[in-house]
Amino acid sequence: MLVDDLRGMFYIALKDLRAYYFKPPNISWGILFPFAFILAFAIRNPGDLRSLVPGLLALTVLFGTSSMEAIVIVFERRIGSLERLLLAPIRLPALLAGKLLGGMTFGLTVTLAVLLIALSIFGGTETNWLMMALALLLSATAFSSLGAFVSVAVREVFEAQTLANFIRFPMMFLGGVFVSVDSLPAWLQVIARLLPLTYSVEALRAALTGGRWETVWLDLGFLAIFSLCLYSLAEYTLARRLD
Amino acid sequence: MSEVIRVEGLTKTYPLSKGSTPLVAVDGIDFSVQEGEVFGFLGPNGAGKTTTIRMLTGLSRPTSGRAVLLGLDLSRDMARIKKRIGVVPETSNLYDELTAFDNLIFAMQLYGVPRSERKRRAEALLERFRLSEKRNTLFAKLSRGMKRALTIAAALAHQPPLVFLDEPTTGLDVMSARNLRQTIARLRDEGVTVFLTTHYLEEAERLCDRIAIIVKGRIVALDSVSNLKSNAQSAGTVTVEITFSDGESGVETRRVEAQDVETAIQTALAQANGRQMVSINTLRPSLEDVFVKLTGLKAEVMLVEKGGKGGGNAGG
Incomplete structure (x- = not known):
């Protein structure tokens, strides 16, 4: 049973990556979009470009994992091919995990490319690689779960993009990508603390600047909690949608 | 011959809105299917044919009743049942973005067919369904008949002893439908048990060893085609x-x-x-006469295609 689930999960992710993720429109959406935003911000406020790197990475993970992920399930449900997966000897949590894994793999691949570019420009002597790996992995899990939840919560493909952006854009401006959370008004800080992107940016910043584990554990812990909650919510919603 | 499917009192109701009486899609049906037979579920659209298949294949949970497939209880052993059944849904639902060959490979990966077997079986299936030339063509680019054939091939790729076919020939041109009927006949020759739904009387008559006629969620008749006819005649x-x-x-x-x-x-x-x-x-008497007699419905109700569900638009 577990073997069936794990195998199914792996092949579902592989199939999604081949069929949907590594296609030109998705690659450009995943990479160009965060770059464009950061570039626009940098042109407006030239200065310490280096401080924008954690935000750039977090945005790349966010958009890389969730853009396609938010569409995949609702798309397959609409055209009927999701049924193929439901008929296969794979339990629902594993099916959903396979979908998540596809989004995470793509998001992390794109982010790794961006990270290498950023490090080659700014240098990375202070980087804590273990912290970086954990921060990226947990960010990808959280955002992929978010995408999956969006995908099962809507009925039409276009609604998925709308809902995903409705969640992502406020996060982008409140999550410490451009302006640090501490400089926001108190009530906005409260909202920012409810957004997974905030913790992702914090953890990535710490990883890049040799931050201390004591504070980063908290960020990583929150990302793990977000992942778990969003994944459970997605699975619950999907199970109810079927039948 | 052993029983491959045994169904007792299977029921599915859908709650409509709060307060109203729930819709009864399948209403306490009983039947059994023997090993190696082609068993037909015949009825007009909305009679509960697809709902029955969805319940037996684990896509939908029965409201009540019991079913045993291949000796395994539906409510307890669905995961094991799933490994040993093949399902061809009403719409050809393979992946547009993958080639014919890759679709078959993916189907086998999901069912745990050993890696060493996959390529050989995929080639053999393409050959059998006359799709070898389309090996590297994207599913999206295939004709409707080819899509149907490949969808069936994918359902057979893990070599299940029991296959469900939901409205297999609906929406197909004459030649494709004919090829498909030959395929089904061949499955029977190979000892595969086939459960199919159809609203074509002629198709049920030609293909099925036994037929259950289902109307409004209830089975109104269940017998071999010749027995159904002679009963209609004697009376x-x-x-x-x-x-x-x-x-x-x-x-x-x-x-x-x-x-x-x-x-x-x-x-x-x-x-x-x-x-x-x-x-x-x-x-x-034709099966049509039997049908009219048993159901009190005109045979024409069978020719009404589903509205708004893209795909099926062929006549009877």
Whole structure:
């Protein structure tokens, strides 16, 4: 049973990556979009470009994992091919995990490319690689779960993009990508603390600047909690949608 | 022969809105399917055919009732059942973005077919369904008939002993439908048990060893095609068709109904008026007659295609 689930999960992710993720429109959406935003911000406020790197990475993970992920399930449900997966000897949590894994793999691949570019420009002597790996992995899990939840919560493909952006854009401006959370008004800080992107940016910043584990554990812990909650919510919603 | 499917009191109700009575899609049906037979579920659209398949294949949870497939209980062993059944849904639902070959490979990956087997089986299936030339064509680019064929091939890729086919020929052109019927006949020859739904009387008659006629969620008749017909005949009348030659002007065909064959022929001969008799036939009741008699519905209800569900638009 577990073997069936794990195998199914792996092949579902592989199939999604081949069929949907590594296609030109998705690659450009995943990479160009965060770059464009950061570039626009940098042109407006030239200065310490280096401080924008954690935000750039977090945005790349966010958009890389969730853009396609938010569409995949609702798309397959609409055209009927999701049924193929439901008929296969794979339990629902594993099916959903396979979908998540596809989004995470793509998001992390794109982010790794961006990270290498950023490090080659700014240098990375202070980087804590273990912290970086954990921060990226947990960010990808959280955002992929978010995408999956969006995908099962809507009925039409276009609604998925709308809902995903409705969640992502406020996060982008409140999550410490451009302006640090501490400089926001108190009530906005409260909202920012409810957004997974905030913790992702914090953890990535710490990883890049040799931050201390004591504070980063908290960020990583929150990302793990977000992942778990969003994944459970997605699975619950999907199970109810079927039948 | 052993029982491959045993269904007892299977029921599915959908709650409509709060307060109203729930919709009963399948209403306490009982039947069993023997190993190696082609079992047909015949009924008009909305009769509960697809709902039954969805319950038996684990896509939908029965509201009540019990089902045992391949000796395994539906409510407890769905994961093990899933490994040993093949399902062809009403719409050809493979992945547009993958080639014919890759679709088959993915189907096998999901069902745990060993890596060493996959390529060989995929090639063999393509060959069998006359799709070898389309090996590297994206599913999206195939014709409707080819899509159907490949969807069936994918359902057979893990070599299940029991196959479900939901409305297999709906929306297909004549040639594709014919090929498909041959495929189903061949499956039977290979010992695969086939459960199919259809709303084509002729198809059910040609393909199925036994037929359950389902109307409004209930099975109203279940028997072999010939038994269904002879039951209809014994209880009804006999029809005799006689053709007379009118000399120069051609032929005239008359139908006579009576309680038995002898009376019918005598009545028909009395109408000869000295003309020469060219042929005489007793007409057996068609499955259509049986259907009309059992259901009280006109056979035309079977020809009404589902509205708004892209795809099926062929006539009967």
